[in-house]
Amino acid sequence: MTTLAWGFDALLAAGMLWLGWQALFLSRRFAAVVHFMAFQLLMALAWVRLSAPDIALAEAAVGAGVTGALLLTALGRLPAGTSLGAHPHRWQRPCAGWRLAPPASALAGWPGWPTLCLAPAWRWRSPAHSMRQASATLSLRCC
Template sequence: MLPVFDVVLAAAILVSAALALWVRDRIAAVSGFLVTGLLVSLSWLRLGAPDVALAEAAIGAGLTGALLLRSAHRIPCAPSKALPPSLWCAAGALAIAISGAIVWTVTSFGAAPVYPSLVADNLPESGAQNPVTAVLLNFRAWDTLLEIAVLFVALTVVIMVAPARPRTAPLGPLVQPFARVLLPLTVLIGGHLLWQGGHAPGGAFQAGAVLAGGAIALGLSGVIGSKLTRQNGLALLAIAGLAIFALAALAAEVLTGALLGYPAGEAKTWIIAIESALTLSIAATLFLLFFGPAERH
């Protein structure tokens, strides 16, 4: 029997998602999206996946919601013409078919999963005590490399499109104490999440999202937005994560004969170095995705 809290949580996710899709007001729709993201992160926590919950709350809800809020006033109004009933029926049938396929896939596997036991058996040689970090940066490091490549592609598209920069408000007397506290607090939390990722929930994506969130808040208040966003070095820092990850893969190939196959006994050192570079790169990438790259002259 499902706990009452989980039933209420699942219903709240469906209601907030429906509101985000149905409401006409853009700010209300983005608010519904933010609430949905926070509830989904809570559901991941209930499922015993705190790493995914942290990433969903920081990136899926926080920074993505900030990007949507920034873009809400620039997107043209959708036509008020109602869709024909045939399209609604087709969309509903497709949704039911996909849901049925997911339910059938989940329920058809009766045997115990093999992957968790394999991770647990090889965890001592992975260089990390946290199984999620071991998978992302050792056993399946290629997946993480591709995720960084996706961020690089997204930043490249933003540079090519060159969107208009958001207007920043001048720093007022009420924001000054907030700015003094936010920057060191963001650095401390980001560093803690980075170091904690080796043995507990955390890692580069969560730490980078926290650093980017703090930088975006300071940028919108006018503290760093007018200076930092015009530095080409920030774009180089954003690209450095993918470059260092790729160089690590090639160096491992030279030393061990396997791409991203770390030398024996040195996996922890390699993972810490890659995670540190990725943290700064992810933070710079997310910051530039919000504010845009340096202006061309």
């Protein structure tokens, strides 16, 4: 990749981070919805950069288009004077549940533990090898 492509990707990532932060923490709901829609458009552009135009089209249509229209419609149906959030700093409180992160990650990894233990015992063989083994077993039983 060229320096220009790296710069564009870095600018795209920084723009996505900034728009995502603004969409989450703005106190004005209309501005938050507009930032959310812009974030979804940048996300579609990121999918284009990753050579996935089908996902990019779906992201632009559903993420920015339909979801943005639904959010703007819901915002328009709110009573007058409620465009500002009741508690704009509600999401900025420190999370008290950080102590649950280690047990939650242990529980999330628990179903994969048998798979990791049994992985060396699994020997992936080609179908031709399986056919030879089956025919050898069959020939031994017939004789």
